[in-house]
Amino acid sequence: MDDELYRENLMDHYRHPRNHGTLEHPDCEAEGKNPLCGDEVEIDVAVADGRISEIRFSGNGCAVSQAATSMLTELVAGLPVGEAAALPSQAIIDELGIPLSAMRVKCAVLGLGTLKVALHRGAGTPLPAEWGADEDELVWG
Amino acid sequence: MTVTPNTSVDYDVTRIRADFPIFGRQVHGRDLAYLDSASTSQKPRAMLDAVTDFYSTSNANVHRGVYTLGIESTDAFEAARDAVAQLINAPSRREVIFTRNTTEALNLVAKTVGTERCGPGDVIVSTVLEHHANLVPWQVLAQQTGATLRFLDVDDQGNLQLDQLDAIAREGNVRIVAVTHQSNTLGVRPPVEALVRWARTQGALVVLDAAQTVPNRPVDVQALDVDFLAFSGHKTLAPTGIGVLWGREEVLAATQPFLTGGEMIRSVALDRTSWNTLPWKFEAGTPAYAEAVGLHAAIDYLQGVGLQAIDAHEHAITEYALGCLSEVPGLRVVGPPDAASRGGVVSFVLDDVHPHDIAEILDRHAVCVRAGHHCTQPLMQRLGHTATVRASFYLYTTTDEIDRLVVGLHDVRTVMGV
Structure with missing residues (x-):
């Protein structure tokens, strides 16, 4: 069968998530969930010299949400905090490299939205409105 | 296998x-392997043709035209009502109200009968099996009227438990029992007969969400002895945008309208309006009459099989x-x-x-x-x-x-x- 969606890279990240776990002393953290489908991620970030020095995530949900968050952690490790906080959704969608229906875009960007909550919370800046944070926590749907 | x-x-x-x-x-x-009919059914050619033919030959707004098309259109719309009444064995066509779908039908009951009959000290009973459409309207009703809302629990397989009924009855006057005829998620069919018998001892009205059963088995409102029953056209081989609320005539007659304007009116002065008779009293605005024609054709098809x-x-x-x-x-x-x-x-x-x-x-x-x-x-x-x-x-x-x-x-x- 044409296995576009579950391409090897995505399944590799799903089965062997990178940077999985938690940090003992994170500088900022956040939790995001999509109650409509039950996807959940938690992200811990450590910052040194204005850059993301360490990042860990945990969670459960569909392959897209978990693999995308795993890819995200590799994408932003070492980036200046401001740059990571400004990362557009398209960056993670491109990273996944698979066609996504509108419904599954939410799965794909759950990790990114959660990371933004963590970084903005850490910096004391408000989350951009389009990310729709509710009570400092990202909840889609 | x-x-x-x-x-x-x-x-x-x-x-x-x-x-x-x-x-x-x-x-x-x-x-296609289409295994999602509990969401919506696919449509038979006979129904599609009936809607196309209607639009091609008889389309005019209903209840208004004194010209031939308007008369044909009204006749077709009202014939659909008769077909629904016959399908569910309603005692009277006056009890068949066209809505947009099951959700609107259930909201209609909650926002008319519900608000008129519920208040502090009253109890509304529903179940954890319900589709949000038969749960949220009652939640809102309870919040707005001060009535208590209680949910019957299920066991781990989704079988409805009735052991809480006596305790619930002690909490106040049970006014409404809202239950599904069949869970849209599990397919389980709760013991509606037993619930109806209990509701009768409480003097409560029973609202049955039959969205999952009218499409696929004989449903008889008189045998069920419920007070309201709702279903959707689109799960019943018919178009989207048409649903049905059946309600007991004496209850509907004693209840104020839901939405106002259009065919639900008898006469209007600047300071007062009198309502049309049943069933039109609950049908505001131009109804989904072409969709009703489709529902009629769908019912004919289902009864043919x-x-x-x-x-x-x-x-x-x-x-x-x-x-x-x-x-x-x-x-x-x-x-x-x-x-x-x-x-x-x-x-x-x-x-x-x-x-x-x-x-x-x-x-x-x-x-x-x-x-x-x-x-x-x-x-x-x-x-x-x-x-x-x-x-x-x-x-x-x-x-x-x-x-x-x-x-x-x-x-x-x-x-x-x-």
């Missing part, structure tokens, strides 16, 4: 399928599906494990693969299933799931479609590495 479907030899599912144009299309190069025969076919398919699914490693049916007390809906989970991943991989096989909470979040929570995969069946479902679901599920296991 181990189970041979016990479908009557007279039931020619191949011929029925040929009446549905959509089964002529392919998805990802394969024929026979609702008893459809029920038997669905039962056989459900038995077959439960047998096949039990052989898929790691698959767990959510809901009753046997076909005895359920309709043509099977929810399941597969190891810890997320239902959305399952549905997406099945789509590559052109197998259409629903994944998610099925608009029953409290039920999901009660059963300890965030989501399930749901396969649902109807008069056109074949054992071949079930076999393709099973092949697809084996592929899910391979792709997801479980």
